[in-house]
Amino acid sequence: MIDQVIEILKGTGWFFLNPLFYAILIFTGIHAVTRVKRERSDFFVRVYDVLDDYARGIFPGLVVGLIFSVLSVFAGLFLPFGVIAVMSLFYILLGLTLRKNFLNPVFAGALTYVSAAYLPPIETGVQLIDTWIAGLQGAPLGMIALLVAMFLVMEGVLLISVGAEHTSPILLRGKRGKGIGAHVVSRIWLVPMFVLVPGTTIATTSWFPFLQIGETGVGLALVPFAIGFHHAVSQSLPGPIVKAFGVRIFWLGLILLAGSIALIYFDLPVFGIAVVGFAVVVRTVLILYYRKLEVERAPYFSALNEGxxxxxxxxxxxxxxxxxxxxxxxxxxxxxxxxxxxxxxxxxxxxxxxxxxxxxxxxxxxxxxxxxxxxxxxxxxxxxxxxxxxxxxxxxxx
Structure with missing residues (x-):
């Protein structure tokens, strides 16, 4: 029991050594300050303070992440440390765009998958970097696809359960130049998740004998992931739209999750590109579809004949x-x-x-x-x- 606790503590320590954790906190703060400035510009008062973005982003993500950590660990989801490092790098680069919809595991995971599948052999002379590159090039592609599908399910759960809470009002100009109101549904969820890391990069464990990867043991690592979402709702109250979007994302994730497991089971990792590609395309199409609805339908918060x-x-x-x-x-x-x-x-x-x-x-x-x-x-x-x-x-x- 003591050894198990020590392994978990060692794996948790990597969470605070990953620069992505601090980048997520910085990105959240930037978006929170921008929101407050916009609210003051529109209404001369802030609706929610900056800390609200952290509270609404950390606690739900923590709960969902820990639940799915248990499922992923006992299902045998494992990632080389090189995959974690490269995916963290893509996350940071996507976050620099300051577009929350890009700060999403669908995009970071797809870029990581392409890098793992098609990156040519590279030697930098730096042992740590070369070790990461080797781990990336030898990464189990099906596991990356499985991770992307799992995060789609998590995004759907978060949108359905808490996505419409504390939305931010905004003033816009409609198609005819008339002033209308809308609600901005915007969040960065910090989702810490335990994954298995093969080899001795973290620490070799003896308490998961059924999860041995060939001749190599596995260790635990707690990895900071982020799920970003942004959409402005003007056609109705935000709740129904966000839940409808979340339901579609949830079912998309379940379908791709089943597909990923099948690919791993039948040892067809090359087809994982179909899973991550389909995830990127469908999620993007859903976002564009709901944007189109906002433009086409009559605004809900506009001038009325009565009241x-x-x-x-x-x-x-x-x-x-x-x-x-x-x-x-x-x-x-x-x-x-x-x-x-x-x-x-x-x-x-x-x-x-x-x-x-x-x-x-x-x-x-x-x-x-x-x-x-x-x-x-x-x-x-x-x-x-x-x-x-x-x-x-x-x-x-x-």
Missing amino acids: IRVLGIIPGSPASKMNVSIGERITRVNGITMERVEDFYMALQSNAAYCKLQVLDFNGEVRFVQRSLYENEHHELGLLFAQPEKAKRKRAIG
Whole structure:
């Protein structure tokens, strides 16, 4: 038992030695600061602080990563250390594009697969690098394809379960130049995952005798992976769109997972390129398909004939403590009918100590929400709306 714990601790230590871990933290911080600046530009207030991106990206990814680590280890997923090093390098290069959809194991895995399959023999004279290159060139291609398929399943799980949480409101200009609102679903999930490493690069284990790779034992290594996702939803509330996308990604991952296992079982590693290529193409097509829907369909957060629609709610504000949800309509405030966003602010000023809202819910039913207001509270309740005159950006979806 003590030996097993020591092996796990040794493998975990590699997690903090991998520069990809720190790169993921830096990329997350850059995107978080950019989001806060955009929210302040649109609404003169941030909706979520920078730490929210870390909390929403680390904890769900940690849970999913550990669950799939157990499955991958006992299934016998193993990768030479050269594959881990090269894939980490591709991750960092893709992250430098500052496009979250590129910071994804589908792209990093596909580039690693191509490198492992087609990289010619190279000798640098540096022992460590030459060892990595040798490990990459002798890598089990089917295992790389299996890893890509497994991460597609994980991405689907994350999108379905937590993908629509804490989305960021944004002001855009529609096709006709009119101001509309949207929600940006944008996340970098840090997914730590244990993989088996053949040979003595990490540490040879004796407690997985059924996972011996030829004559060589295996060791454990905890590897930092990242799953990036970005999409702006304007046609509806973000929840249904994100879950629909997640379901498609999940089933794509399951299909490719079954295909990868079959390729490994029947010893057909060369066909792994079909798995990773199909993963890249289909995921890209899905992203483009949903972008196309956003452009073609009528915007959800736009001017209405009756009332104004709630685009966002600032956490900790009076509105967050009232029975109002994103997407509902406010038709009257303090007895004043709402036709424009400006009417809302004028109605609030009519009674600085008290506020009564008439809300039209998703079922078309009317209800009343009321609350006393205090001097130290947000003067606009903390409700955010799509304001046409403030829309600065083109309708850049995704």
